Amino acid sequence: MTKYWSKLVNKLEPYVPGEQPRDQQYIKLNTNESPYPPSPAVAQALKDFAADSLRRYPDPQSGDLVAALAAYHGLKPQQVFVGNGSDEVLAHAFQAFFKQQDKILFPDISYSFYPVYCALYEIEYCRIALDAEFRIDFDGFRCANGGIILPNPNAPTGIALKIPEIREMLADNPESVVVIDEAYVDFGSDSASQLIPEFDNLLVVQTYSKSRNLAGLRLGFALGNENLIEALQRIKNSFNSYPVDSLTSAIGLAALADETYFQECRRRIIASRERLATALVELGFHVFPSSANFVFVRHPQSQAENIYLELKAAGILVRYFNSARIDDCLRISVGSETECEALLEALKNILNAWGQI
Amino acid sequence: MTKYWSKLVNKLEPYVPGEQPRDQQYIKLNTNESPYPPSPAVAQALKDFAADSLRRYPDPQSGDLVAALAAYHGLKPQQVFVGNGSDEVLAHAFQAFFKQQDKILFPDISYSFYPVYCALYEIEYCRIALDAEFRIDFDGFRCANGGIILPNPNAPTGIALKIPEIREMLADNPESVVVIDEAYVDFGSDSASQLIPEFDNLLVVQTYSKSRNLAGLRLGFALGNENLIEALQRIKNSFNSYPVDSLTSAIGLAALADETYFQECRRRIIASRERLATALVELGFHVFPSSANFVFVRHPQSQAENIYLELKAAGILVRYFNSARIDDCLRISVGSETECEALLEALKNILNAWGQI
Numbered sequence: 001m002t003k004y005w006s007k008l009v010n011k012l013e014p015y016v017p018g019e020q021p022r023d024q025q026y027i028k029l030n031t032n033e034s035p036y037p038p039s040p041a042v043a044q045a046l047k048d049f050a051a052d053s054l055r056r057y058p059d060p061q062s063g064d065l066v067a068a069l070a071a072y073h074g075l076k077p078q079q080v081f082v083g084n085g086s087d088e089v090l091a092h093a094f095q096a097f098f099k100q101q102d103k104i105l106f107p108d109i110s111y112s113f114y115p116v117y118c119a120l121y122e123i124e125y126c127r128i129a130l131d132a133e134f135r136i137d138f139d140g141f142r143c144a145n146g147g148i149i150l151p152n153p154n155a156p157t158g159i160a161l162k163i164p165e166i167r168e169m170l171a172d173n174p175e176s177v178v179v180i181d182e183a184y185v186d187f188g189s190d191s192a193s194q195l196i197p198e199f200d201n202l203l204v205v206q207t208y209s210k211s212r213n214l215a216g217l218r219l220g221f222a223l224g225n226e227n228l229i230e231a232l233q234r235i236k237n238s239f240n241s242y243p244v245d246s247l248t249s250a251i252g253l254a255a256l257a258d259e260t261y262f263q264e265c266r267r268r269i270i271a272s273r274e275r276l277a278t279a280l281v282e283l284g285f286h287v288f289p290s291s292a293n294f295v296f297v298r299h300p301q302s303q304a305e306n307i308y309l310e311l312k313a314a315g316i317l318v319r320y321f322n323s324a325r326i327d328d329c330l331r332i333s334v335g336s337e338t339e340c341e342a343l344l345e346a347l348k349n350i351l352n353a354w355g356q357i
Numbered sequence: 358m359t360k361y362w363s364k365l366v367n368k369l370e371p372y373v374p375g376e377q378p379r380d381q382q383y384i385k386l387n388t389n390e391s392p393y394p395p396s397p398a399v400a401q402a403l404k405d406f407a408a409d410s411l412r413r414y415p416d417p418q419s420g421d422l423v424a425a426l427a428a429y430h431g432l433k434p435q436q437v438f439v440g441n442g443s444d445e446v447l448a449h450a451f452q453a454f455f456k457q458q459d460k461i462l463f464p465d466i467s468y469s470f471y472p473v474y475c476a477l478y479e480i481e482y483c484r485i486a487l488d489a490e491f492r493i494d495f496d497g498f499r500c501a502n503g504g505i506i507l508p509n510p511n512a513p514t515g516i517a518l519k520i521p522e523i524r525e526m527l528a529d530n531p532e533s534v535v536v537i538d539e540a541y542v543d544f545g546s547d548s549a550s551q552l553i554p555e556f557d558n559l560l561v562v563q564t565y566s567k568s569r570n571l572a573g574l575r576l577g578f579a580l581g582n583e584n585l586i587e588a589l590q591r592i593k594n595s596f597n598s599y600p601v602d603s604l605t606s607a608i609g610l611a612a613l614a615d616e617t618y619f620q621e622c623r624r625r626i627i628a629s630r631e632r633l634a635t636a637l638v639e640l641g642f643h644v645f646p647s648s649a650n651f652v653f654v655r656h657p658q659s660q661a662e663n664i665y666l667e668l669k670a671a672g673i674l675v676r677y678f679n680s681a682r683i684d685d686c687l688r689i690s691v692g693s694e695t696e697c698e699a700l701l702e703a704l705k706n707i708l709n710a711w712g713q714i
Contacts, residue, residue, distance in 0.1 A: 004534045004558060005588045006456035014594030017417055034412045043408035051400035054573040054608075055391045057566070060374055084441050087597045099363035120595040177361045201361060209414070216411040216603035231362045237371030238477040240444045246573035247604055251411075 008122070015116045018319055027339050030317040032184075032294050034213035035336035036268070038251075039261040042214070045254035049247060058246040060237075065249045068256055069221055073193050079223060081232040082252075084243040086183060086207035086220025089232070091117055092239070093149075093203060093222065096231040097177040098123045100146025109134060109326055111155050111181060130325075134159055134288055134296075141169060148173060151181040153189050156321065156331040158290030160189035170199040177228065179203045184292035186211035186266050187273070193223045200225040210293055211266060212255045219244065219252050269293050273334045279344050283351060294333045301356045304330050307347070314346045365479070372473045375676050384696050387674040389541075389651050391570035392693035393625070395608075396618040399571070402611035406604060415603040417594075422606045425613055430550050430580055438589040439609075441600040443540060443564035443577025446589070447506075448474055449596070450560060450579065453588040454534040455480045457503025466491060466683055468512050468538060487682075491516055491645055491653075498526060505530060508538040510546050513678065513688040515647030517546035527556040534585065536560045541649035543568035543623050544630070550580045557582040567650055568623060569612045576601065576609045626650050630691045636701050640708060651690045658713045661687050664704070671703045 018031035062082045070077045083089040094117040098104045106114050108127035118125045128140035134157040141148060148169065153160035170178050180192040182204055193204045203224040209215040222232060236243060244252075255262075277287045277295055285297040299307065308320035308330060319331040335343065351357045375388035419439045427434045440446040451474040455461045463471050465484035475482045485497035491514040498505060505526065510517035527535050537549040539561055550561045560581040566572040579589060593600060601609075612619075634644045634652055642654040656664065665677035665687060676688040692700065708714045 002584050003532060004454055004585060006453055008456060009453050009588045009591050012591045012595045014591055015598060016594075017414070017598045020414070020416065028413075031414055033414060036412065037409035038411050042411065046403060046406060046408050049403060051403050052394035054395050054399065055393065055570045056385075057374070057377065057388055057390060057572040058575070059377065084600060084602075085597060087599070091596050096363055096366050097361055099365060116595045120592070175360060213412040215414040218415070218599055218602040227359050228361060231366045234366050234369045234371055235477070237373075238369045238473045239448050240442060241372060241374045242444070242575055243441060245441075245575040245602075245605065248602065 008120075012119050013116065015113045019317065021317075024315065026312075027316045027335060027342055029333040029335050029339065029343060030319040031215070032210055032292070032333045033215050034210060034265065034269070034293070035334070035339060036213055036265050038213040039255050039258035041254040041258040041261070042251050045251050049250055054246060056246070058242045058244060058249060060241045062244045062249050065244065065252050068253055072256055073223055075193070075196060075223055076226070078226040079196060079229055081222040081229045081236070082244050083220050083222075083236065085209065085218040086181070086205050087113065088243060089205050089220045089222050090179075090181065091120070092232050092235045093179055093205065094118065094123060095121050096235045097179070097203070097228070098147040098149075102144050102146035104147040104149065105141055105143075105145045106149045107136060107154060109154070109157060111151050112321070112323070114149060130157070136161060136165075138165070138169070142172060145173065145176055147176045147179070149179040149181060151183060152192065153184045153187070153291040155184065155292065156294070156319065156326070156329075157288050157296050158184070158292040158294060159288055160291035163190050163192065163194065166192045167195060167198070170195060170202055174201060177201050177203060179205060182206045183210055187293045188270055188291040196224060200227065203228050208252060208255065212262065213265060214251070214255060217248055217251055219248050269334050272337060272340055276332075276334060276340045276344075280347075283344070283347055284357060294331050296329055296331050298329045299356075302351065302354060304328050307350060310350045311343075311346055314349075316343055316346055365477075369476050370473065372470045376674065378674075381672065383669075384673045384692060384699055386690040386692050386696065386700060387676040388572075389567055389649070389690045390572050391567060391622065391626070391650070392691070392696060393570055393622050395570040396612050396615035398611040398615040398618070399608050402608050406607055411603060413603070415599045415601060415606060417598045419601045419606050422601065422609050425610055426578055429613055432550070432553065432580055433583070435583045436553060436580055436586055438579040438586045438593070439601050440577050440579075440593065442566065442575040443538070443562050444470060445600060446562050446577045446579050447536070447538065448477070449589050449592045450536055450562065451475065451480060452478050453592045454536070454560070454585070455504040455506075459501050459503035461504040461506065462498055462500075462502045463506045464493060464511060466511070466514060468508050469678075469680070471506060487514070493518060493522075495522070495526070499529060502530065502533055504533045504536070506536040506538060508540060509549065510541045510544070510648040512541065512649065513651070513676065513683070513686075514645050514653050515541070515649040515651060516645055517648035520547050520549065520551065523549045524552060524555070527552060527559055531558060534558050534560060536562060539563045540567055544650045545627055545648035553581060557584060560585050565609060565612065569619065570622060571608070571612060574605055574608055576605050626691050629694060629697055633689075633691060633697045633701070637704075640701070640704055641714060651688050653686055653688050655686045656713075659708065659711060661685050664707060667707045668700070668703055671706075673700055673703055
């Protein structure tokens with residue numbers, strides 16, 4: 001801290017993403033990246049891109065990309081907002097909707113960036129405890145609030161809500177914006193975007209980082225009522241006129257157009273997840289029911305941190321959260337078929353050495 | 358406005374970038390883009406880029422790019438911060454440094470995004486009037502303040518301060534952060550980055566959009582004391598872990614490495630600007646002394662808005678600001694040699710038709 005910092009800066013406890021060590025090659029199952037490359041259409045779009053056009057500013061509205069996303073999701077362009085990754089879109093949403101008289105609500109076990117955004121924008125919040133099986137406690141959300149945000153499926157648990165449950169929460173909170181953060185929705189749950197015509201308080205946020213295999217591109221978007229999208233536009237246009245660069249737009253369009261590849265990747269990851277979950281149960285793990293591209297697991301005899309460290313020593317990264325209620329759990333991204341096998345082999349060796357199988 | 362918007366959203370008056378009409382092909386001299394394509398090294402970097410690597414998140418610290426920029430500017434990596442365009446970097450700087458007891462100061466004629474950032478972060482400001490020749494009034498900046506921001510060269514005037522003048526302002530304000538916004542510095546003025554070892558209250562912001570011919574890429578950066586950079590990191594890591602995508606890093610590195618091309622483009626633009634300025638004076642314009650890639654001009658007999666409209670009708674876009682003190686001026690980006698000739702020809706016709714030459 002120094003005299004030069006705004007007071008706020010000192011109070012921030014920044015978000016820490018999953019580690020990306022460079023000391024050796026790891027099997028990376030710690031940041032929910034896709035084990036598969038992006039669509040071949042992406043490589044083609046890169047090849048076809050006219051480098052000379054980069055001397056021009058991008059379209060500040062990313063019109064073509066917005067129109068394509070609107071068509072894909074059965075919405076109007078005025079119901080779509082794009083940003084530099086869904087983290088930026090979420091940040092704008094916090095500033096646009098959640099600075100209210102009442103506290104906002106989110107689950108106690110959830111995306112750990114939410115309290116960080118609250119600190120950044122000085123928003124008060126209340127965490128609603130998940131039940132013992134890490135399911136959403138609907139009664140907990142039935143109180144006065146300045147907004148609600150939920151990942152669906154939830155992270156890092158992987159557990160998904162069903163559409164009727166989301167509908168009920170939206171109907172219960174006509175005065176608040178409810179943000180459904182669907183980073184993992186394409187791996188087996190239903191998008192709340194179908195409820196947009198019904199509810200003007202619903203904002204759905206999605207990303208290209210997971211199911212489109214493009215974490216390195218930084219592209220996220222929000223879907224919702226025109227009025228909510230206008231608020232996001234006002235924030236964005238007061239922050240950065242051109243958050244989505246020309247290359248990102250072109251690649252985003254190309255990836256969206258390759259529906260076959262998208263469906264194939266989803267299908268493979270879901271199938272791998274189910275095989276992985278079964279094998280982990282056989283090794284003695286409790287596996288929470290996942291609708292995401294990761295599994296959240298607990299071993300009754302072994303400390304999660306120790307398993308994490310042993311796996312790292314064996315060249316495999318998984319995510320361990322040193323946080324209340326989940327410090328006995330591990331989040332493991334669904335890797336390629338080979339990566340999943342290597343993980344299971346390593347776990348077998350570790351548990352064997354500890355005499356736990 | 359609706360019940361869903363944070364109060365703040367309603368008060369915002371977003372920044373409006375130069376128009377990008379799509380109804381026809383214009384000669385675009387309205388957004389200070391480069392008339393030249395990016396370095397051939399950029400096309401090569403695009404060709405060499407492994408599309409498959411996009412499935413991975415970028416390095417959240419953009420380590421390679423930061424190291425290269427540090428080396429280029431003779432600084433340590435801890436003195437460099439990169440972001441999604443210099444507009445994002447500036448936004449973070451406003452939040453990190455300018456939320457203070459006292460008002461911040463900037464010139465009354467300046468980058469029109471500054472008051473927008475102030476609204477976004479609820480920062481109070483005071484505009485210090487430029488003198489009649491649009492030069493900085495140093496005495497005006499000699500008052501208690503919560504920070505100072507100046508474009509150098511200034512925009513839209515193009516007039517540059519000299520290093521001793523910036524040094525004096527830094528020495529006069531040891532309690533405040535002074536941000537020197539050097540979007541246009543490569544077109545004939547000196548960077549204040551040489552003063553960083555001397556002043557821990559100096560932040561210099563630069564961009565790839567102008568002199569690197571990469572407006573479509575969205576890459577900007579800040580240089581300053583480690584302590585200021587740490588504050589920007591804390592804001593960034595509370596907003597978006599990965600603002601610079603993998604492609605942007607790779608292209609940014611490639612462009613930086615091609616020093617010969619960079620110097621050649623600068624030289625050509627400076628030479629074109631001088632020829633253009635001379636020709637505009639011959640047409641009766643008052644041309645303010647520019648160190649930027651644009652000229653700021655006033656015609657004693659003709660209304661700026663009318664010239665702007667006539668030029669647009671002739672297929673040439675320039676920038677007209679409907680703002681106090683400068684609504685009789687036009688900002689004209691330095692185009693290619695051919696574009697400058699077309700502009701001069703069109704102006705000749707317009708002024709001729711009006712009987713003013």
